[in-house]
Amino acid sequence: MAQETPDRVSKKFLYVNCKAPHGTIYALESLEVVLIGAAFEQDVSLAFVGDGVYQLTKGQDTKGIEMKNFSPTFRALEDYDVTKLYVEQEALQARGLTEADLVVPVEVVSAQRMAEIMESQDVILSF
């Protein structure tokens, strides 16, 4: 699974997001890892399962709670060559959401497909 390149090994990194934003800091701080990690030229994927899908919803206005709205940052991931964003279909449906409700293009996948993606990873970071 790990590919040798002249400079360094390239591993498949998966960031698993299961938690909603703002109620806890995990969503924000895990995104910070993704951004820093992007410089290491690894094969990065992000998975959004359960309440993690809420991190991607449009229309987040955090002024009232005086917190940072970091949802626009997901749109910037493309500039960091982080383009593999997988969202659990059942999680969206259970929450009355569709892909149109999300701030960034994603690949909506079934649980089975998500399991396949997870199984193929070298390093899995959960927060």
Place this chain on the structure above:
Amino acid sequence: MKFGILVNEGPYTHEASDTAYQFAKAALAKGHEIYRVFFYHDGVNNGTRLTVPPQDERNIVKRWSDLAAQHKLDLVVCIAAAQRRGLMDAAEAKRHGKDADNIAPGFRISGLGQLIEAGIQADRLVVFGG
């Protein structure tokens, strides 16, 4: 094998730091190597030397410091998470005009790149959280 360990929660409130410590100890006893233990989110609070737990309870911070000294472990506290939560070494305290620092022996403050690097260099990365 070389293990990377990520600790996402602080001492006592969650069992994460305990389980991570026991795992590290067991891995070392089996002759494995711990490449790095990285502390993130509230996990940075495992690195403060100011804890005074009850005498009849385990001393989580000291336990990590002692294990690090015994096995030359690299215990790294994330600088961004540490700044948010008020964990400083002397250099950081000076840089930010704070009147004290509080990092425990055996811990060092560094960037998130150290976590990614651990993921790359170690054979396995194990995450302990809350």
Place this chain on the structure above:
Amino acid sequence: MLHTVNKSPFDHNTFETCLKFARQGSAVLLIEDGVYAAAADTAVSKRVQEALKSVSIYALKPDVEARGMQNRVMDGVRLVDYGGFVDLVVEHNAVQSWL
């Protein structure tokens, strides 16, 4: 793949989520409060029995004992100590921690 679950199955859906994404042949290690899923005759025991058909399920013995569950562990769930935890990590290509 080795999956770890550290939450009670009665208060959180973490265990159920883990099972949803654990492929045939993977291993699930119950740790910390997750060990409660290993107890026999609970509301989730049938779910655990069903899962045992496709994944191996282990429970961390020190956590089981700490919670007084040592005489209640269901058949099919194997107890391991921290050394066994290490061995499971070595044996599998990667670890996914469900938190």
